[in-house]
Amino acid sequence: MTPAAGPVVTIEDITAAAERIAGHVVRTPLVPYPEAEPGRPLWFKPESLQPSGAFKLRGAFNAILQRLDDARARGVVTHSSGNHARAVAWVARELDLRATIVIPDAAPAVKVEAVRALGAEVVIVAPQDRDSRAFELAAEHGYVMIPPYDDAAIVAGQGTAGLEIAADLPGLVAVLVPVSGGGLIGGIATAVKALSPGTRVIGVEPELAADATESFRTGQRVSWTPEQTYRTIADGLRTTSVGEIPWRQIRAYVDDVITVSEDEIRDGVRRLASGARLVAEPSGAVPFAAYLHRADELGVDGSVVAVVSGGNLAMDTLARIIDPAS
Amino acid sequence: MTPAAGPVVTIEDITAAAERIAGHVVRTPLVPYPEAEPGRPLWFKPESLQPSGAFKLRGAFNAILQRLDDARARGVVTHSSGNHARAVAWVARELDLRATIVIPDAAPAVKVEAVRALGAEVVIVAPQDRDSRAFELAAEHGYVMIPPYDDAAIVAGQGTAGLEIAADLPGLVAVLVPVSGGGLIGGIATAVKALSPGTRVIGVEPELAADATESFRTGQRVSWTPEQTYRTIADGLRTTSVGEIPWRQIRAYVDDVITVSEDEIRDGVRRLASGARLVAEPSGAVPFAAYLHRADELGVDGSVVAVVSGGNLAMDTLARIIDPAS
Numbered sequence: 001m002t003p004a005a006g007p008v009v010t011i012e013d014i015t016a017a018a019e020r021i022a023g024h025v026v027r028t029p030l031v032p033y034p035e036a037e038p039g040r041p042l043w044f045k046p047e048s049l050q051p052s053g054a055f056k057l058r059g060a061f062n063a064i065l066q067r068l069d070d071a072r073a074r075g076v077v078t079h080s081s082g083n084h085a086r087a088v089a090w091v092a093r094e095l096d097l098r099a100t101i102v103i104p105d106a107a108p109a110v111k112v113e114a115v116r117a118l119g120a121e122v123v124i125v126a127p128q129d130r131d132s133r134a135f136e137l138a139a140e141h142g143y144v145m146i147p148p149y150d151d152a153a154i155v156a157g158q159g160t161a162g163l164e165i166a167a168d169l170p171g172l173v174a175v176l177v178p179v180s181g182g183g184l185i186g187g188i189a190t191a192v193k194a195l196s197p198g199t200r201v202i203g204v205e206p207e208l209a210a211d212a213t214e215s216f217r218t219g220q221r222v223s224w225t226p227e228q229t230y231r232t233i234a235d236g237l238r239t240t241s242v243g244e245i246p247w248r249q250i251r252a253y254v255d256d257v258i259t260v261s262e263d264e265i266r267d268g269v270r271r272l273a274s275g276a277r278l279v280a281e282p283s284g285a286v287p288f289a290a291y292l293h294r295a296d297e298l299g300v301d302g303s304v305v306a307v308v309s310g311g312n313l314a315m316d317t318l319a320r321i322i323d324p325a326s
Numbered sequence: 327m328t329p330a331a332g333p334v335v336t337i338e339d340i341t342a343a344a345e346r347i348a349g350h351v352v353r354t355p356l357v358p359y360p361e362a363e364p365g366r367p368l369w370f371k372p373e374s375l376q377p378s379g380a381f382k383l384r385g386a387f388n389a390i391l392q393r394l395d396d397a398r399a400r401g402v403v404t405h406s407s408g409n410h411a412r413a414v415a416w417v418a419r420e421l422d423l424r425a426t427i428v429i430p431d432a433a434p435a436v437k438v439e440a441v442r443a444l445g446a447e448v449v450i451v452a453p454q455d456r457d458s459r460a461f462e463l464a465a466e467h468g469y470v471m472i473p474p475y476d477d478a479a480i481v482a483g484q485g486t487a488g489l490e491i492a493a494d495l496p497g498l499v500a501v502l503v504p505v506s507g508g509g510l511i512g513g514i515a516t517a518v519k520a521l522s523p524g525t526r527v528i529g530v531e532p533e534l535a536a537d538a539t540e541s542f543r544t545g546q547r548v549s550w551t552p553e554q555t556y557r558t559i560a561d562g563l564r565t566t567s568v569g570e571i572p573w574r575q576i577r578a579y580v581d582d583v584i585t586v587s588e589d590e591i592r593d594g595v596r597r598l599a600s601g602a603r604l605v606a607e608p609s610g611a612v613p614f615a616a617y618l619h620r621a622d623e624l625g626v627d628g629s630v631v632a633v634v635s636g637g638n639l640a641m642d643t644l645a646r647i648i649d650p651a652s
Contacts, residue, residue: 026355026357026358027355028355029352029353029354029355029375031352031375032352032377034377034378034379034416046603048603049355049357049602049603049604051358051360052360053360053603090360270641273605273641273644274605274641276375277372277374277375277379277604277605277606277637277638278375278603278604278605279599279600279603279604279605280603311603312603315596315599315600315648315649316649316651318599318645318648318649319644319645319646319648319649320645320649322641322644322645323641323642323644323645323646325642
């Protein structure tokens with residue numbers, strides 16, 4: 001892949017995005033974790049409380065509002081394993097647009113059904129065909145493409161969560177963010193480093209989908225295969241490579257990327273429910289899993305924020321995780 | 327019982343409480359319910375996100391901070407089926423006070439363990455002995471009594487949730503609040519009617535613990551027996567009668583009190599988890615159950631807030647409710 005050049009998205013892009021999407025998304029609070037360890041107070045940024053159940057609403061509103069006339073005239077299309085799909089479908093319903101969503105066949109049924117319920121047209125494909133099919137549909141019908149992460153407007157939108165974190169907790173030592181296509185961490189890192197340069201921004205991935213960790217360690221943006229990344233329970237983090245634009249932001253602003261195991265992710269989901277009364281999907285519990293189980297690798301002393309990126313999962317899956325005897 | 331006289335707690339008491347407890351409790355946001363019915367948009371006030379997992383922290387901080395010198399010198403005592411116990415234990419740990427908590431033997435183990443984990447001394451008694459034993463301990467050892475609901479400082483503290491609701495959602499048509507001892511609804515009704523006189527304040531109870539509904543309908547404060555009220559799954563709403571001070575506030579400011587069934591409560595817990603990604607205990611889902619299943623009785627057209635009073639429950643109980651097949 002191409003060598004990384006400098007960052008594309010600026011703090012000005014993110015503050016403009018924040019103004020654009022205000023009133024359309026929930027300004028989520030920081031929620032303290034009552035069972036935090038001494039010396040490492042922890043707050044959650046519960047993006048699971050967005051009406052679409054995930055942070056993806058920020059980027060989707062920002063990208064679509066910037067191209068609203070085209071989107072109204074021609075409709076929008078995207079590809080997503082779930083939460084971006086749901087976000088685009090939500091925005092389309094709110095703004096009365098036509099939306100077509102390409103979803104890989106391995107996506108959880110609960111996420112597919114939610115997209116259909118919002119009135120979007122769903123096209124199911126094999127995981128490796130998701131972007132190509134979306135681009136075909138865009139070319140064929142003139143739909144406006146709203147990419148899931150490799151897009152400056154999307155990254156700027158996701159970064160608005162970072163603005164809020166930095167504003168709400170001055171003196172913050174570290175922010176832990178899940179990594180999939182890199183839109184969320186790329187945006188948050190850009191915002192946090194601009195407002196609070198001393199704060200560390202650390203990405204967290206499943207061991208079974210650790211393409212970003214490998215990219216970060218080697219300095220080369222690598223891809224894993226869907227056969228590899230689809231092994232993790234964290235279905236929102238199965239993207240096989242970070243995008244080019246997120247990668248530029250990550251190279252410039254992220255301090256480290258580490259991994260957690262599947263059991264650690266399940267423990268994160270369970271303790272978010274029992275200790276913080278938040279429903280998180282496995283992907284959303286990945287940063288908290290690092291706080292709980294990878295303190296040495298994190299090397300953080302002081303106040304930490306763990307982003308809970310989403311809370312969309314089937315209730316039988318949640319039941320099995322929180323009560324393994326069930 | 328004595329005939330009701332006028333209200334005791336004023337809006338000034340509540341605004342003073344808000345200043346006193348700021349920084350000690352979470353200012354919870356209103357979280358929109360994405361699956362609300364057309365014409366009846368719904369927001370949750372998730373007091374489950376308080377660090378003790380319930381609204382009770384508001385009243386406990388307000389009452390104890392007002393008597394801090396005595397509390398430091400002599401320690402505090404209370405009686406509670408769970409969430410007030412946990413709140414007083416939390417405040418005692420934060421302020422470095424000695425706390426003794428009398429808990430009825432039917433309280434859920436998860437709540438008792440949480441109180442012990444916070445360092446409070448726990449005394450287990452039969453349900454009908456809870457207040458008398460707490461008063462005995464206060465007399466014997468000089469502990470400062472922090473009552474669970476029949477106390478002006480407690481009611482004023484709980485009312486701060488109402489201040490926040492009225493500030494965050496102007497034009498609100500109705501607030502739905504669970505009723506047990508009446509401290510929460512008494513405080514919220516006082517605040518909401520002062521700031522937004524046109525907003526209806528409606529109490530919701532389990533059918534199996536409907537002493538407040540009967541009291542409201544007859545105009546006489548009645549008691550049910552523990553044998554009756556302990557039938558409901560909503561373990562936070564088993565108090566056998568509203569308190570005298572809450573009753574005065576309820577008579578002055580509450581518009582109606584209605585009931586929901588046990589199945590409706592379970593459905594509320596399930597749909598809070600799946601639709602709003604919030605973990606609620608059964609008591610906390612009671613107002614939402616009324617929104618879902620008692621629209622005719624509520625007779626509300628327009629914006630509604632349902633208070634989610636708490637989220638402390640055992641994970642195996644939650645698993646059984648959200649996935650009945652498990």
